[in-house]
Amino acid sequence: MKYLKIFSFLFIITAVQSCLSADEDPVSVAPFTGSVADPDIMGATQPNQVWIDLSDINPDTKKVNQSINKRTDWELGFYSGTEYRVVLNGSIAMAVAKIPNATNINAVKESDVKTLMNQAQVGPFGTSVLQYVDSPTGNFLTQTTGIETIKENDADNPVYLLNLGKKIGSEANIPPGSVSLTGDARGWKKIQILRAPNGYKIRYADLNATDYKEYIVSKDTDYTFQFFSFTSGNTVNIQPKKKKWDIAFTAFTNEVFMGTSSAGSYFYADFIITNTANGVAAYQVNASNLDQAYKAFKLSDVDQTKLISNDQRAIGDKWRTTTGTSDVPGAFVYADRFFVLKDAEGFYFKLRFNKMKNQDGERGHPNFEFEPL
Template sequence: MKYLKLLSIALIIAVQSCFSADEDPVSVPPMTGATSKPAVGGANEPNQVWIDLSDIDPVTKEPRQKTNLRTDWELGFYNGDEFRVIINGSIGMAVAKIPGATNINSVKSADVSSLMSVVQIGTFTASNLEYIDNPNGNFLTQTTGIAEIKANDADNGVYLVNMGKALSTATVAPGSVSLTGESRGWKKIQILRSASGYRVRYADLNDDQYKEQVITKNPDYNFNFFSLQKGQAVQIQPQKHNWDIAFTTFTNEVFMSPGQSAGSYFYADFIITNILSGVGVYQVDVPAGKTLDQIYGEFKLSDVSQTKFIFNDHRALGDKWRTTTGANGPQTYSDRFFVLKDAEGFYYKIRFNAMTQNGVRGYPNFEFAPL
């Protein structure tokens, strides 16, 4: 539960004096709005940035940020009742079950050479969606990516893992991005259940002896994360109720034309919402004859439309806040803002003011206010 983050010390003392020793403090939204400059890291966008709109730093007056390099993790292990594993779409990973393989040690690169040419993203083929997680974030029901981990060990296959791309260090022209460096190579994995969570077996393709790591479920977090490169658990997301939105690169579905999928594609300047913890978002369009300043300024709690919230797609905000093809180059839209409902039922209005700094992408700026 979030505590009284934004009140002065005196007010905290006064309010808490009303609680009995057996009562928890009551969650409250921020008393005023704030501006945020997520530390995405410039045109190479090396960072994922996790933000809780109600957690305001009393010194900076901005929401606190938790950041990690996009390459810090490859696998996320779900901490709920189901046994599900996600891959890191922020580095363009892909994964495929190796037909007929049950013994991870016996798999060699020669056995998967034909798979390696297709287990990719950005190939403009609709079929490559099967190698990534469901772009809408509904991993519990997806039939792509890594299958549900079965209770019977023999029912869990061996997977070929495309480790995605390293971070780019290239210098690019203003308005452009460079998101991907060299290939990070390939791994083979097999994931089983354990008494407390998961057992992940992993190795390089030609290794004849796997390594194994136990991942213990922790209900305070949506996922436990693991680095195949480092062979260790890593902390990525904040606790499950302590983030609302995240700035990241993203593997999404792209379309050649309406209804004609071109498969998976890598996006810059993307925002996901924490739908696992009940965060919902919808867009408010500025009507003709009005300005964003007018409509955003006048919008109040009684104007919120409960039926418009999107709770089942973590792309509800996605790339809808910015354009890369505007007359003035990459810029935020001035004809819309967004309403967000967090996991505790508080409402915020959010407007995006910038996606560049001196013409360089990867420097977003947004403001928000509680309703």
């Protein structure tokens, strides 16, 4: 996080005269002013993932900086921590399934996995499909779905069928207020992931190939994940460093409910995730008079018991509706709530979302404002 520390003589005198005692540690001070952000999702096909650090303000524009990549720039994320975990790119609706009784990746053919190809999909097909995607909570270290923990013994690591998800949708003829997230299928791979010194060894091939390719992915503890692209056959830069982002705007593979019952996996537009892997937490504040409540909210009003640090969907889709109400149909930003966020450095912010469409009614043009508390 980029934040400001002030250790001037004047600050010390002021601190001593106030509530700080002489033996207390220096206090990191959050940015003095808030800012406005227009995440560059790039319209109704929402091709971009946008990573934002609320403390990273451009000194010239006074707006928050953005780290941007195409959703199709990567397929797999390899955890750089002590554990050996691998995640899917849920922003393109990927899915994965263990191939029964498969130990030799070269021996697997498309005819062997025809039935499995119909199952390893993203869609509201019942709770059984949730096993083929990552946990929407973002708790990848404990999830029992997706790709298993990579085992130390090579022979214990299965061969997987990997659904590469969907291409970015077409920009043609999208009605105002709608989105076109998904295009044609991106195809399939068979993969096997093993451990390597300080990293991973990935073996991958097309389904009918008899010779696999291999690549070593090394861990880098400055980052939560190292990301891999089958297109380039190499690692690619996606997320900023561990504590250099708070929220991300992205398409998202989520769990959908019918009432209180799970209906399986579903693909969401206009979604926001929080960096829970590095301590970011958030919660929603309801307000009958949004302008008044947002302006008046201060640090002492933060309810620590409401902060959500174990689910990356703390903001999620709660900032907007895509179906509207009986009185006001369509997609719009809720005007009865704002959000509180605690970043990885312990600073607090309030966030207010203002729009999700441009003046022509095209989705994928969000705007929000925020202030440090």
